[in-house]
Amino acid sequence: MSTNKQDEKIKLVKDLLKSLKEVGDVAELKKKFKDVIASVSPSEIVAIEQQLVREGVAITDILKLCDLHVELFKEYLQPRVLEGVPEGHPLDLLMRENIYILKVSESLSLYASTLKMVEDVEQMRKYLDGLVGMLRELRNVRLHYRKIQMLIFPYLERRGITTVPRVLWGREDRALTMLRQTLELVERLGSSESLDVGRVGEVATKAVELAKEFSELVFRENKILFPATWALFSEGEWVAISEIADEIGWLVDVGERRWRPNAKPVLPYELEVRISDSDIGKLPPEFRTTALAGGLEPDTYKIASEGDLNLGTGFLSPEEVKAVFRSLPLEITYANLDDRVKFFSESSIFKGFVRTKTIIGRKVEYCHPPRLEAFVMQNVKSVKNGEAPYKEYWTRIGGKIVRVLIAPVKGEDGKLLGVLEVVEDMTEIINKAEEIKKKIVVL
Amino acid sequence: MSTNKQDEKIKLVKDLLKSLKEVGDVAELKKKFKDVIASVSPSEIVAIEQQLVREGVAITDILKLCDLHVELFKEYLQPRVLEGVPEGHPLDLLMRENIYILKVSESLSLYASTLKMVEDVEQMRKYLDGLVGMLRELRNVRLHYRKIQMLIFPYLERRGITTVPRVLWGREDRALTMLRQTLELVERLGSSESLDVGRVGEVATKAVELAKEFSELVFRENKILFPATWALFSEGEWVAISEIADEIGWLVDVGERRWRPNAKPVLPYELEVRISDSDIGKLPPEFRTTALAGGLEPDTYKIASEGDLNLGTGFLSPEEVKAVFRSLPLEITYANLDDRVKFFSESSIFKGFVRTKTIIGRKVEYCHPPRLEAFVMQNVKSVKNGEAPYKEYWTRIGGKIVRVLIAPVKGEDGKLLGVLEVVEDMTEIINKAEEIKKKIVVL
Structure with missing residues (x-):
């Protein structure tokens, strides 16, 4: 970028900032300065921002610019194939989360690059605080990736697409691990009274990298992953994803839902689907190459066997129910609402109170010496x-x-069914806590 | 007892002891000295034993006398109605356990009363050691009472006989609590270098009481409880009791079993039985009075509902299985032998790792970032x-x-079905161990 051209752009951006202060409404400014902002490429933005900081523009004002920038960037962020995604659809919300991630990343990057420029310790502290604030905010993004990893990926895996999820999860994991390490680095900074300038520089460098990692992830999802899922997933799949995603929670305000699906939720294990040639044609090229490398053999594994209980969160045969109780590190005794012992488990890891089959059906009050009867029944009562x-x-x-x-x-439904006694050996933990x-x- | 008569008895007992040393075979001596021993009443035995100690007879020799005494006492211990109990029948074994309890109690009593007589500190220590040994041995008797409380009582309760078990359990509990307290008293003695004579006296007094309590229990069981159960319980009930008692364990060597029952085991909850008038006639009078006071309304409660799973150690409806998992203080994820997630539970007490229904059927290796894949699968493999x-x-x-x-x-059958991940919050326990x-x- 020639200096002349950059100077010109800086001037334009400064005007924009001035207007932003006066007008305050991003939507209106967006219209007015559309051409200006669009002409600033992602690679230029950092340089311009740093120049503005050097010239004394308050960093909070520049952060507003980030908002605007991201807002305008939306068109690039959201590829044309995803234009039809209705408001409130999981993909819509995931993309809105990505805008949030991008904003936080840009702010982080701005603080970090500014921090690298300043030499005054007071100023350094100020920008460092801003940077740490953004790092902390970035921790929230785990909520976004959890939904990708646990709700989106399983449906791809079921279709035989396993490489894409593994590669993406690897990158997400790398970014989140880096975030954790950077925060640990910051922790060590904070414990000393005087700022270690070398260390601060290290944090700033890490933070810039981190911001880049997350922006990269945003683009990969929006340009490659999301268009692919939009082409492949059925409405029922999105319904299941939407229901569970709501339970996990969102980084953005869900707002009013325009999306009104009719399908019943479909879970990955219920799915038996081979990707058709026409589907393959609809996939983003980058996705297609990686996905097809795996051979695309759909996963048709049947998880439930005949006689299994459907427990809502999975399936167990009666034999497995018994066996799972034996594998727990604790023992339970269950009494129903009539205070009758209905079930007890015996652990193969830990032996607690002796219970025998002869106590099945026994009144709870008769299971203890008379001395403890009142104590036991009082506990049962207050829990009931x-x-x-x-x-x-x-x-x-x-x-x-x-x-x-x-x-x-x-x-x-919250209705009381009975009372459980849970007995667990904590000797090792108590005695070896340190x-x-x-x-x-x-x- | 006149002094003359007592002197005579002491002489007889001394002769007996001498023979015991020479002959060594209790059975033979039993024949020879039957009349001598039978003429010594339980109330006289302590006085005679103390006299022997005073005269310098070694206490170990006197303990042999206890054995012999108990041996001869057997006839009194085992009422005629129980003569038909076959060898190896639970009642036979319970009565043999009672002989053991009686022997230990008598020895305890002897040590305690001797301890009260001596003044020399060295001797005191010696008898105290003997006393403590007997107290420790007495702790084993919990195994006997556990079988009474958990195997015998439920069958009585089912017949509407609830007072007898409650009263007996109360006495057993009192004796065992007293035993615990006496041992705690002893613990405090041991920590000081010089013997606190007052405290030793206290221990001795407690020990005498304790011995009396246990002897009392032995007689109550043998004369009242056991004849009643012998009259009332069916073979199937004894089969169930025998099977579970074997699992709990015995204080005596079971030896060869002459008892060969054909009935299938019957558990209390399977029982619906009203005590007949002819049965009532067969009950020991003391039992009859207490038992009939309760009204003898049999317990006909049905513990299993339609649709319940029979889990061997009780019954749970599928709804209860789900609900019990929610009430546990831990969360589990279960994968089958194909390393596929088959079930996970969510605790209402503690939230661990987020798991969603979309992971049902998922390959375990895909449930973690690639970085942890090898670690996770190595753990799974080594457990498998x-x-x-x-x-x-x-x-x-x-x-x-x-x-x-x-x-x-x-x-x-020990066959591997799958692998379980158990996640439990231990923060409080680790941080507040002390x-x-x-x-x-x-x-």
Whole structure:
């Protein structure tokens, strides 16, 4: 970019900022300065912003520019094939989340590059604070990638498209790991009274990289992943994605939903679909190349066997129900609303109180010595009444330190079904708490 | 007892002891000295034993006398109605356990009363050691009462006999609580270098009481409880009791079983039985009075509902299975042998890793970023191979310290069915280990 041309652009941007301060309404400015902003390419924006900082323009004003810039960028962000995505559709919301991610990334980048320029320690602190604020805000984006990884990818995998999700998850993971490391670096900065300028520079460099990583992810999703899913997924799949995504939560305000699907939710395991040639034609070229490399053999695995219970969150055969209870590190005794023992489990990892099949159907009050009857029944009663979400007490069994929980058992509608006693050996954890703290790894 | 008569008896007992040393075979002596021993009443035995100690007879020799005494006492211990109980029948074994309990109690009593007599500190220590040994041995008797409380009582309760079990359990509990307290008293003795004579006396007094309590229980069971159960319980009930009692374990060597029942095991909840008038006639009078006071309304409660799963250790409806998993303080994810996610649970007490219905049927390796794929699959593999009973690691979720277990899931036949991930929040326990230690109560 020639200096002349850049000077010209800087002047234009300054005018824009001035108007932004006066007008305040981004939509109106968008119309007015459309050509100006559109002429500033992503690669130029950082240089111009830095120049503005050098000239003394307040960084908060420049951040407004970011908003505007991203707003105008939308057209590029949202490829034409996705224009038909209705408001409130999961793809619409995911793309809106990407705008949020892009804004935070741009702000982060601006703070970081400014931080690299300044030498005054006071100013350094100021920009560092801004940078850290953006890093912290970026942590929220895990919510976005969780939806991609857990809701979008499984439907691709089911179609035999496994490389694209693995590669993308790898990049997302790299970006999020880098974010964590940068925040750890910041943590170490904060603990010392005087700023270590070298370290600050390191943080700034990391932050610039990080911003680039996330922008890159935004573009990959919007230009490649989302168009592919839009071409491939059925309405029922989007309904399932939408329902679960709402439970996970969104980074953006969902607002009014224009999308009114009629299909029933379809989960990946219910899907048996081979990608047709015409579908392949609709895929973005980058996606097509990677996806087809895997051979596109659809996954037709049947997860439920005959006789399995459908438990809502999966399937278990009666044998598996029994076996799963045996594999738990705790033992339970369940009494129904009539205070009758209806079920107990025995763990192969830990032996708690002895219970025998002869207590099935027994009144709970008769399961303890008379001395403890009132205590036990009071606990049961207060849990049944909802006076306590659960009761906890600590005792010993043999040489072991054991936690006993008394918890209510409720149906999906919240209706009380009974009361559960949960007994778990915590000896090792209690006695080796400090050692365990040292064993913690963040994976 | 006149002094003359007592002197005579003491002489006889001394002769007996001498012979015991020479002959060694209790059975033979039993024949020879039957009349001598039978003439010594339970109330005289303590006085005679103390006299022997005073005269310098070694306490170990006197303990042999206890054995012999109990042996001869058997006839009194085992009422005529129980003569037909076959060897190896649960009642036979329970009565043999009672002989064991009686022997330990008598020895305890002997040590305690001797301890009260001696003044020499060295001797005191010696008898105290003997006493403590017996107290420790007495702790084993919990195994006996557990079988009474969990295997015998439920069948009585089902018949509407509830007072007898409650009263007996109350006494058993009192004796065992007293035992615990006495042992705690002893613990405090041991910590000081010089013996606190007053405290030793206190322990001795407690020990005498304790021995009396347990002897009392033995007689109540043998004379009242056991004859009643023998009159009332069907073979199928005894089969169930026998099977489970074998799992709990016995205080005595079971030896060869002469008892060969043909009936199928019958559990209390399967029982619907009203005590007939002719049955009532067969009950020991003491039992009859207490039992009839309750009105004898049989318990006909049906524990299983239609559609319930029979899980071996009780019944759960599919709704209850789901609800119980929600009430656990942990969350699980289960993958089958094909490494496919088949089920996950969500706890209402603790939220761990986010899992969604879209992962049902998903390959386990695709549930994590590529960076962790090898780590996860290595854990799964080593658990499947049986290289480790389970794998444990510690990590963070948000601000929480979380334990992750990877455990094999096995059928009753030991066949591997799949692998379980168990995620549990241990933050409070790790951070408040010392406080929790103070909260422990032995109930």
